[in-house]
Amino acid sequence: MKDYESVIGLEVHVELSTQTKIFCGCTTEFGGEPNTHTCPVCTGMPGALPVLNKQVVEHAIAVGLATNCEINRNCRFDRKNYFYPDNPQDYQISQLYEPICLNGFVDINADGEKKKIRIHEIHMEEDAGKLIHDENAALSYVDLNRSGVPLIEIVSEPDMRSAQEVIAYLEKLRTIIQYLGASDCKLQEGSMRADVNLSVRKAGTDSLGTRTEMKNLNSFKAISRAIAAETARQISIIEEGGNVIQETRRWDDNKEESFSMRSKEDAQDYRYFPEPDLPGIFISQKWIDEIKAFQPEFKDEKKERYISEYCIPEEDADIITDSKHLAGIFERTAVLCGEPKKVSNWLMVDTLRLLKEKSMDASDIKFSPENLAKLIKLTGSGIINSTVAKEVFEEIFEHDTDPDVYIKEHGLAQVNDESALRETIQKVIDENPQSVEDYRNGKEKAMGFLVGQTMKAMAGKANPGMVNNILKELL
Amino acid sequence: MHRKKKTVNTWFPEQSDFAGKDDILSLMDFTAVELGEKIKSGDVSVVDAAKDCLDAIEKSEKDICAFITRIDEKEVIRQAEEIQKKIDAGELSGPLAGVPVAIKDNICTEGIRTTCASRILSDFIPPYSATVVSKLQNEGALIVGKTNMDEFAMGSTTETSYFGVTKNPWNLNRVPGGSSGGSAAAVSAHQVTFALGSDTGGSIRQPCAYCGVTGIKPTYGSVSRNGLIAYGSSLEQIGPIAKDVRDCAVILEAIMGHDTKDSTSVKRKKPGLLSSLTEDITGVRIGVPRDYFNSGTDIQIKDAVLEAVKVLTKKGAVVEEFDLSLVEYAVPAYYIIASAEAGSNLSRFDGVKYGFRTKEYNDLHQMYKRTRSEGFGDEVKRRIMLGSFVLSAGYYDAYYMKALKSKALIKKAFDSAFEKYDVILGPVTPSVAPETGTSLKDPIKMYLGDIYTVSANLAGLPAISVPCGLDEEGMPIGLQLMGDCFNEKDVLKVAYAFEKTRDYQKSPAASGGKAV
Amino acid sequence: MSVLIDEKMLDHLGVLSKLELKEEERKKTCEDIGDMLKYIDKLNELDTEGVDPLVQIIPMENVFRQDKISNKNEKDKMLANAPQKKDGQYVVPRTI
Known part of the structure; x- marks a missing residue:
């Protein structure tokens, strides 16, 4: 044969x-x-x-x-x-x-x-x-x-x-x-x-x-x-x-x-x-x-340009440019928020996952670059943390919701108020003496538990960076 | 009935010394334009016209058999009343308002059976009307029936119809010609004032010559083919069949024009054909091809046509003989192209969407074969098979391409002729109407009868057939005038001037008497 | 070039055109088509070397429609003449 x-x-x-x-x-x-x-x-x-x-x-x-x-x-x-x-x-x-x-x-x-x-x-x-x-x-x-x-x-x-x-x-x-x-x-x-x-x-x-x-x-x-x-x-x-x-x-x-x-x-x-x-x-x-004048930039050129202009990985560029619609969302969002790698991540991970779950085609995506760009800015400036961001993104994907409005309505903004955080963390420390003991004995895992307890107490809205720092300080 | 019986013949109203001796017995004895004027002036009503038309058909149809489908009398009268109301309300004012017309049965009429004279469409009721039909209806013309023809317009005698043979109103033992034989016979027998025909290779002009009436094939693309059941798509046009040249001009003016439903229909301004109806032909250059008078042409036809030449010369035309060339190649080229297109055009009659379907079959292909074999007549089957052959693998170049190249040469010959002449003049046919039952035995001879008409179809030219005399047995002879593409005006002008020099020749059937 | 229309060719043309001639028609049809071809062969006398085939007699080009919907649902009219129909469809002997 x-x-x-x-x-x-x-x-x-x-x-x-x-x-x-x-x-x-x-x-x-x-x-x-x-x-x-x-x-x-x-x-x-x-x-x-x-x-x-x-x-x-x-x-x-x-x-x-x-x-x-x-x-x-x-x-x-x-x-x-x-x-x-x-x-x-x-x-x-x-x-x-x-x-x-x-x-x-x-x-x-x-x-x-x-x-x-x-x-x-x-x-x-x-x-x-x-x-x-x-x-x-x-x-x-x-x-x-x-x-x-x-x-x-x-x-x-x-x-x-x-x-x-x-x-x-x-x-x-x-x-x-x-x-x-x-x-x-x-x-x-x-x-x-x-x-x-x-x-x-x-x-x-x-x-x-x-x-x-x-x-x-x-x-x-x-x-x-x-x-x-x-x-x-x-x-x-x-x-x-x-x-x-x-x-x-x-x-x-x-x-x-x-x-x-x-x-x-x-x-x-x-x-x-x-x-x-x-x-x-x-x-x-x-x-x-x-007719030539109306020809779009095709995938291959676009992909090369995304790699050089937006510095995203070749694999991301390849997948994003498979669909002209997806590429359009990428580029517009990147321009709006100035964070192409983050845009690419949202598309490559969460967007592709949701498309697959809902057996949709990239051409069926309805959300606007403006809302994704807002979401990325909100995360970047620490107004919401990544857990909340994922929840908000599903809203955007589904209904093209304005994240500012959504966060306000649902009270999802991150808590950056140091005194409030200190108060909560002190409470967590007081309530979990065993974990505090473990941490002090060198068990790094215990730190994670305490962070988790703090987040839970703050309904997920605490700024994780600040929580870490304050915890370390108090311990 | 408030119609005035006229004893003075007003055939050509402006010509008081018109030579006709017969009384006007029926409104169908008028031309379409005359009848239209009488209706417009209130002299007669549309219902009067409709009744006379129905009477005239009733009287002679047994002998002539011009119609495949006659519209029910009550329906005709109902429509006549409706048209009259519109005329009275000033909604209709055109020259054809209220004038009865017959339509060749290969032109679709919504709600009225359209058969192409074939068993395969014997019960077909079109869901739409041809553009020409809508145009005539918008003008207020009154459709009274669908006329007989050769099956799918393939033939020159109207003998291949599934619905019987039409007779020549001049002699019931003769054919009326074809394929628009029913339309020509109906006009010639004064059953209607005018009719529509279609011309793929002479199918308007030849029956007009045989029946002593006037008909024009317009330039290809000037009348919409939408709704004309196709035979040879690249060759055919719908055109008027009427009693005189003026009628042809008026009817043609009404049906021509660009149609968005026919991609081959040409965008042009209305030519204003009526302005060409003058008798002044001084200086018009007429070419007479020597090759149109070969040995196959009847001597009496030659004489009648040459007599016309003399008449036109006397009226001031500049007439000259010349060699057109390639005349003998027109018929073979025509039959290749027409058959090829026909084979393809007639494929759709397959028993699936409309029309006849055979009763017994075991599978799809048997259904196709039996439906088509039982549904089509011999001549149609022959041409479909010939068409399949000339397009089939290995023969396409030798036949079909060869024909398209020959067509190019024929077109070129006409182009150079029209550099010198405004109009080309010759006979329509090599002989007068033959006896019924004699033509189909020898197809080649029958095809050769088209020798003077097919060129106009190959080259797309406008061509008219006008009566120019009778032979010694009393059968009409036709004169053909061809013009360059879109030059209907010169064709009509010369035809009109010629017609003015002659008396109208009324067929025996139209004269109330029985023909032979 | 004169082509003989024989039984085999007649069968072939029958397949192409979906026509099936009766036994008694076959011989005559072969002869008739043969005669027509013989007559048509007259064109071979004509030298068409280097001549461009003329497809369209009136020179025209670019006759277009704009891409706009102009038809409505006329299903019943389109099916009115069907020899056999069911549930708004044309019916034919099974194709596979």
Whole structure:
């Protein structure tokens, strides 16, 4: 098995974030009762004609620029002809001959090694509807709410050799596209989907073997498993002297195996031809420049800048910049409070923990940098101690509460009044003669106990530094 | 009924010595514009017009079979009353307010069955109206029915309809032409004052020539295709079929214009077509392609068209013969492009969302195959398969690309012709309407009948068909005038000037008598 | 180049176009399509070397819609013509 390597290319479909479908004014909103987001255009009514959503073109150009593609200045749509009930016109409006973006690449990092993955093209197309299969009858039900939702398909060159590289490439694309705001790229919800083209060959050779295309991969785990299984399947065919058949296969993640989708009714000849209902698209340099001007700073640059400008650890910078939203919160908070490392700590520890607990995405964070910055200042100036701060942060995370108001309302401010502290500490000493004795006999632990008792007596609001100092003095 | 029976023919109101001898028997004997004026002036009511229209259809429909769907009489009268109210209230004042119209059955009408003359759509009721239909309705035109056609507009005889064969009002043994045969026959038989047709390769002009009426295919992109059930998307346009050139100009003016629902519809100012209706054609340059008079063209047609040349020369036009070239390549290029687009456009008729579905099937693909095989007629199936073939792997370049390149050369030939001429003149068809049942036996010959019309579709040009005489068997002959893209005005102008030199030729069916 | 439309090609075209001809129609259809192709082959006389294919007859570009919702829920209208429907969905023979 070690003699073989897998050669992998990806076709990544990404649902673009638009209000309306690619060729009609129906909403793209997820969910909704079946067929409530449909019209004559996206149900393929006779005589209905497509009209292109400009935002789709702009998103596609933006993704192309961010992945180092050439923008095809004269692009147009083609029809891909095939019959299927989720495809109401029985052709899909897509791009074959003049796709919008060509010859790009992205750099990935897999197993600590940098690698360039080339992008063959990016094209725009319409999504299909949804089929729901009846468990009891030999029937399927067609819901066309997704029919006509805009997609881009990013087609890579066969430059990947392992599942790790594939996942690194997908994560890279996802981050870029999320930064652009062109899609939320959620694999589970299907707004990002990858078809894997895979062939195997003897390691060290250059020729390409016969490839298969694997569909229905709904998670990174499924992709890894499917790559492993397909590699093994192809190697065993070759080892047994057989030939791999070029075909499309459907991955079943429950059974952990794939099935051929070939049938005699499937001729695999899509008879593409230029879509006569849609005029061509001319993309001027001016238009490209305008879109370029709106491109955000992407993760890699941002990460480097955070390391050098804010002096936060590389690991923190890497995780914070995974999400443009989180990075935005970091930077704004850091500017407001002037304590980037503390901001980073709040994000890396408490924020990530709460996200995980509540199974939320970084993009779902609602709190404002202003309130986090206030919290950090309150802690820094000793107005609240770290225990209280954690409690207040959960409030901020949950309700974006103003910490000043919250602390006031709940009387959480730290007690820095020395005479009050002395009084309480003296009381604690008087009530715990055994611990005082222990401390004096060199048991450091006893000190901790006495501090704890003091904090308890002060309802957690005592300034811990002062408590320590006063205790030492009195003992 | 307060309609005044006229004994003086007012076909062309400004022309008192109009040569027609017949009495005006029905309001459907008027042109659309004349009838519109009478309604506007209060001479007649919209209900009068509606009743005459219903009567006229009732009288001749048994013979002509122009309609697939006739709107229920009560509904027509109800709508007529509504339109009359709007006219009385001053809400409707356009030239077509209250005028009855028939719509070709490949143009969607919300709530009115639209079949494309096919079994596969035999019960299809569109959920929306074509833009042209809404426009006509906004003008106050009264839709009385949907006209017969070749199935999915594929044909030149209106014999491939699932709903029966339409007859030529000049001779019931002859075809009315096609594919807009029902629309042309209905106008020719004076069942309605005007109709809409569609023209993918000659489907307005050829039936107009065969039925002795007037029809124009506008420049590609000037009339919205939204709601036109597509056959050859890059070739076709909706256009008017009427009794004279003025009507065509008025109707075209009403239906043209940019539509946000059709991406191929062109943004242009309204051209003001009515201003082109003058008889003064002094200095208009007319080119007559020698290649439009080849040996395949009937001698009587040649003579009639050349007679028109003489007439126009006498009126001051500068007429010149020239070689257009590439004429014989237009039909093959057309059939490749039209079939390829048709194959794709007709995929959606699959028994899932609307239309006919076969009764028995075991699985999805069998359902598809049986539905489509039972739902489509032979000619449609042939063209779908041809279309699949010319786009299929290994043949795309040799056929489809070759056709697109040929189209480029044909367009270039017209471009250079229009550097020299304002209008190109020729016959519409190589022969007059053939007898029913003779054409379908030899498809290639039938396709060759489109030789003079398909070029205008390939090159996107406006082209009109106007009557220019009868052959010795009394069948009408059509004269074709083509202009450069968006130059409808010169086309209409020359057609109007020519028409003014002739008497209107009324079909026997329209004259109350029975044709043959 | 003259292509023979044989039984195998006819089957292939049937798969592509979802058409299934009756036994008695097959021979005639082969002949008809064959004749049409033979006739269409006339185009090969034409030298199109170096000619750009003409896709769009009226030169137009960048016809766009703004990204604004303009349609409302018209589910019932969209389903009104369906040969078979259930719970607001089109029904087809099971696809997998």
